[in-house]
Amino acid sequence: MKHHVLPIFIFLLSACLAAGDDDVTLVKCSTSKGPIRITVHENWAPIGAARFLDLVNSGFFTQVGLGRVVPNFLVQFGIAADPQVQRRWNAKGTILDDPDIHTPIKRGTIAFAGGGKNTRTTQIWISFNDNPGLGHSPWETAFAQVDPEDMHVVDSFYSGYGDMGAFGGKGPDQGRHQQEGNAYLRSEFPDLDYLLNCSVVPSQVDLPVQEEELEDSLLPGEEEDTESTPQADSADTIQRSEDEVVEE
Numbered sequence: 001m002k003h004h005v006l007p008i009f010i011f012l013l014s015a016c017l018a019a020g021d022d023d024v025t026l027v028k029c030s031t032s033k034g035p036i037r038i039t040v041h042e043n044w045a046p047i048g049a050a051r052f053l054d055l056v057n058s059g060f061f062t063q064v065g066l067g068r069v070v071p072n073f074l075v076q077f078g079i080a081a082d083p084q085v086q087r088r089w090n091a092k093g094t095i096l097d098d099p100d101i102h103t104p105i106k107r108g109t110i111a112f113a114g115g116g117k118n119t120r121t122t123q124i125w126i127s128f129n130d131n132p133g134l135g136h137s138p139w140e141t142a143f144a145q146v147d148p149e150d151m152h153v154v155d156s157f158y159s160g161y162g163d164m165g166a167f168g169g170k171g172p173d174q175g176r177h178q179q180e181g182n183a184y185l186r187s188e189f190p191d192l193d194y195l196l197n198c199s200v201v202p203s204q205v206d207l208p209v210q211e212e213e214l215e216d217s218l219l220p221g222e223e224e225d226t227e228s229t230p231q232a233d234s235a236d237t238i239q240r241s242e243d244e245v246v247e248e
């Protein structure tokens, strides 16, 4: 039977297992350009996935401005509409980096923006392209994937402001964005697109499956190295290349 099990079944079946390495959660977001579906892969980066789902479940991604849209690179977002909400999340502190299992950054892959080891908070990015240059910093471990069918929505996000000022663009300043929230975006960046809301889609594992297939799909668990040094730093940073670093 084993050779008849499609990869997608293996993936979803494993999601049924309490201690599964392949837990997936489907999140649906409405944006000002249409809906997008996001598959969260807890086995790629359990800590990042959990933080993202905490954010989703708390309603964080309501009216969140897509403040940094750099064509052929990424869209970065995750500063709350309401500065009080952002302050609460900042006060919760950063999360530890996940062990790097070398999940490649593909078109539509999502990871957190950070500014050094163990600095992830609320900002994430979606890669526009397959990008082997991204994902190598310890905080850039991929944790989710936009459904390929929905990437046309991501492609359509307004990019006219470009990158952040520090990198030659006209995009929002992250400091002011955090301090002033959407009032700043609405007054100075009227064309920005937004995530309108995101929520977890319940019972995503509902394909009919066979017991034997499930057993065949079991993979041996692997011990992961969780060694890491807490060392919070200031900026949410994405490295585009050696000389192109983006900070909050």
Ligand SMILES: *[C@@H]1O[C@H](CO)[C@@H](O)[C@H](O)[C@H]1NC(C)=O
Binding pocket: 030, 196, 197, 199
């Ligand atoms: C999300 O926003 C869309 C568009 O405004 C709306 O139709 C939908 O009901 C909202 N969903 C939730 C769960 O609030």
